Amino acid sequence: MVLNATYEPLCVVSVRRATILVLTDKAEPVSDGDGILHSAHHNLPVPSVVRLTRYVKVPYRTHVGLSRRAIFARDGGRCAYCRGSAETIDHVFPRSRGGLHAWDNVVAACAKCNHSKGDKTPGELGWRLHTPPAAPRGVAWRVLGHRTPDPRWSDWLDLPSTVDVAEAA
Numbered sequence: 587m588v589l590n591a592t593y594e595p596l597c598v599v600s601v602r603r604a605t606i607l608v609l610t611d612k613a614e615p616v617s618d619g620d621g622i623l624h625s626a627h628h629n630l631p632v633p634s635v636v637r638l639t640r641y642v643k644v645p646y647r648t649h650v651g652l653s654r655r656a657i658f659a660r661d662g663g664r665c666a667y668c669r670g671s672a673e674t675i676d677h678v679f680p681r682s683r684g685g686l687h688a689w690d691n692v693v694a695a696c697a698k699c700n701h702s703k704g705d706k707t708p709g710e711l712g713w714r715l716h717t718p719p720a721a722p723r724g725v726a727w728r729v730l731g732h733r734t735p736d737p738r739w740s741d742w743l744d745l746p747s748t749v750d751v752a753e754a755a
Contacts, residue, residue, distance in 0.1 A: 587634070589616065591641040604633045613638050650722050652687070658694050660722050666693035666715050667708070673697055678719065680705040689721035 588596045588604070599607075605623060607613035608630065619634035650656065657675050665672045672694035679685035682705045693715065695703075708715060 587636075588613065589635060589637040590644075591638050593637060596638075596642070596644060601632055604636045605630065607636055607638070608633055611639065650689075652689055652692065656722070657692055660689075660719075661694035664694065665696040665699050666717070666719070667695060667699040667703070667713050669716060670696045670699075674700045676700045676703060678715065679707055690719050693719050 587598050588607070590596050601619070601623075604613070608615055609628075613636040615631065615633040615635070616637045617633070617635035618631040621632045623630045623632055654675055658672065661672065663672055664670070666676070666678075674695050674697055676693055676695035676699070677685045677687065678691050678693060681687065685691050703711060703713070
């Protein structure tokens, strides 16, 4: 994970990219990962967290991108209707009736519930959602998206979102 000079989480990069940032003095290691990287002239602990040496102003997206994988992560892989294991996504207000493909209208669903629901709303069937769908929030979702965070990153990510993301994966 890359931190800004102010220790604010920016993004997740590969070990290779983090190592290059450290070797070019663009970043300094804050937390070491597992193992040692060897070269002809250097032995460098694998960086888990690096901090940029200069402050970078980054315009953040105000929303988390909507994807199938992110929906399953948000809903914990559970059906929004019966709480069984989900394998499909469902539009609460069907798209065939003008429903949007947006965070507040899409939930994870098991195939049985999704097929039974068809193009009806949960209210028409007498069903209820266990939790209303909403866009995920927090630093962990903004930085990680649907990825599972490394436990060593918890000092830099807000704890509630980190736990939510880890439980959902």
